[in-house]
Amino acid sequence: MKKFNFKLDTVLGIREGIEQEWESKLGKANSECQLIKNKIDSYKALISDSKDTVTDINQFQIKCIYEDRLNSQIVKEKVLLKDKEAKRDEIKKIYLQKSIDRKIIDKLKDKSLKSFKKESLRQESITIDEINNSSKIREEMLGGVN
Template sequence: MKKFDFPLEKILKLRRFQQEQAEIELGKALQEEQAIQNKLDLIARQHAAAAANIKGSLDFEVISSAQQFFRLLEIQKEALLNDLAEAKLVSEQKRRVLQEKMKKTASLEKLGEEEYEKYRQESFREEEAVVDDIINSHFGRKN
């Protein structure tokens, strides 16, 4: 009985490797997105804390400093929102690449499974033929 040999096995391994690389790239892009979101969350907490600190204050300098701080936070927030939009575009592009790699890998895997099933059926037929030959030769000699 010969061993199963899928002729496109090397290509399948390459496709799996490329899929793994695409998964890693998507993971990095999603991490970048999350890092930006974390910075935005920090800005929101800083804004809330500063607002709570000046609540009820009548000191002009405190209020003026807080307003400048709020403007700074707003500028940072706008920059981060732009960065987040770009990061989401990158993530979406990486996601599309991964989906394409997954489709290519899946199609080759399916082809490999079909080839293996053909191999298995052929092996079964060969084994049946050998068993039939043995039985026929064994019973043929006794008669």
């Protein structure tokens, strides 16, 4: 029996590799965004923790300066987050396109495999019919000789 040979296997392998590369880039971009979100959350937690520590005017001034610095860090991180999210969205678009490209070849392979199996079954059926017919003819010939 003949072995299934898909002519575009190398193309499929290349596209799978490219898709995995972009999937990795997307994962990295997602983790960068999450790190920034975590920083923002920690800054907000530090601000809320500093609310109850004021006992005199000097501490109040220090607390205000500290909170202002944390708020400015939050603003900077939000700007950075917006930039990283835009880059992540671009990477996601490219990843989805690469995934579609791979799936096209994958579907062609599946379709080709189904066709190959169908043709193999048809050929097997023809071979079995020929064997059955030849054995009947042989029996008739041998039966006619006796």
